[in-house]
Amino acid sequence: MKSNLFLRVIIAVVAIFLSASASAAPVSEDKALQWAEEKGRLLLDAFQISDPAKRFSELDRLLLSYVDLDYVSKFVVGKYWRSMTPEQQKTYQDVFRRYALGLYKTFPLDFADNITYSLGTAQSDGQFTQVSASVTVALDPSQPPQDFLLQFRLHQKDGKILLVDIKLAESSLILSYRGKFYEMIAAVDGEMEWFLEDLEMLTQSVERSNLRELGQGQ
Numbered sequence: 001m002k003s004n005l006f007l008r009v010i011i012a013v014v015a016i017f018l019s020a021s022a023s024a025a026p027v028s029e030d031k032a033l034q035w036a037e038e039k040g041r042l043l044l045d046a047f048q049i050s051d052p053a054k055r056f057s058e059l060d061r062l063l064l065s066y067v068d069l070d071y072v073s074k075f076v077v078g079k080y081w082r083s084m085t086p087e088q089q090k091t092y093q094d095v096f097r098r099y100a101l102g103l104y105k106t107f108p109l110d111f112a113d114n115i116t117y118s119l120g121t122a123q124s125d126g127q128f129t130q131v132s133a134s135v136t137v138a139l140d141p142s143q144p145p146q147d148f149l150l151q152f153r154l155h156q157k158d159g160k161i162l163l164v165d166i167k168l169a170e171s172s173l174i175l176s177y178r179g180k181f182y183e184m185i186a187a188v189d190g191e192m193e194w195f196l197e198d199l200e201m202l203t204q205s206v207e208r209s210n211l212r213e214l215g216q217g218q
Helices: 002-017 029-047 052-066 069-081 086-106 110-114 173-187 192-217
Strands: 115-124 129-137 146-157 160-168
Touching: 029 052, 029 115, 029 129, 029 146, 029 160, 052 086, 052 160, 052 192, 069 086, 069 160, 069 173, 086 192, 160 173, 173 192
Parallel strands: none
Antiparallel strands: 115 129, 129 146, 146 160
């Protein structure tokens, strides 16, 4: 239950701010706070779009524009990235992008209209800048709203500020991804071609489910 709650909150919030490049650099604290505030407003506006297709189109745009999927995709397979051929790496990143775009749509986002948040502080560690925020979510109308402390890890690449991770308490989004993918890789004894086939099938399943839900919503 706790894990499901974590995923529901994170997948909804990831669109806010939502290879490790040598050009990546931390973001100034003032700019990080300003960026987080602006992208938060964009997210809340996107959740107000009544048409599901238009709402998801805008959420996809936010995720692709403000999340460093290149960095995330490499991080979550860790040491296995180097064991893939260049062709496998390209296939993997293409599928990962589809998987990331499809996954958040599988979670109920009706509660997202009841999200409010306030920014805390920003601090640079030399490579990344972490922005803290307090998020209040009303998941159940019969229960008091719940408060969550979140941290958003940002960096700047090629002059653009991008999100690389979200942490809820001590739980990291990209470490959760890594744990799942490592389990998938271990299940096929490290054979990356089999892993890619399994990831493709999982992604197709998510995409089919999204299409069914979208069809029902129209």
